[in-house]
Amino acid sequence: METKKKQDREVCRALINPESAEGYDFQAVAIPSDNRQLRYSYENGEYFYQVLRTGKENLKTERMDSGLPLFDNHPYEPGALQALGITVGYDFIDTNVVMRVKFGARADEALKSDVQNKVIKTVSIEGGILTYTIERKQGEIPVYYADLWEPESLHFAPVPQDISAQIEVKRALADQIEKSKEPETDNSLNNLIKKFK
Secondary structure: OEEEEEEEEEEEEEEEEOOOEOOEOEEEEEOHHHOOEEEEEOOOOEEEEEEEOOOHHHEOOHHHHHOOEEEEOOOOOOOHHHEEEEEEEEEEEOOEEEEEEEEOOOOOHHHHHHHHOOOOOEEEEEEEEEEEEEEOOOOOOOEEEEEEEEEEEEEEOOOOOOHHHOHHHHHHHHHHHHHHHOOHHHHHHHHHHHHHO
8 A cells, every 4th residue: 555645625425314403404424435436646647446534533623623614516616605504513433424514594495305305315525635545456446545634515416427437438447457457567667668768
């Protein structure tokens, strides 16, 4: 495994639990095994699966302590007028983080009803990644684990586009997997040959 520092802005999907209690309107539960996303690293020139770890040791919590804003989708410039609510607390349960959310005055009754009736089922937790651990296995897409990241906001969002469904991405993934099956010494030798050509 290798570790690298990053300053990416990424999202972690969290499942809404509409059960409410005094002081909040719903909970959002983020589970690390369920937030895997296929992404592309321009720095490393490869596709990878990203997993944002959600244990207590993996999240920088200063912003969470003061409350994260809740927006509709991912606005280009999120501001006060787009805010639909705020987080009012959080807990760490096993490797999961549970955020409690309260609606603000701009959240209309239709939105509240859709959350309560499980029409809207997920939110994205957006934040900045500080450190990754990269796991590589021969013949597989590497997995980048976000070991430390800072949540900054929550967003109601539609299901994101599955970039792995695109034909050109499938071809690139197949090529990348084939290259990763080559013996390590061959790759090093090929790189040296290319360097001195």
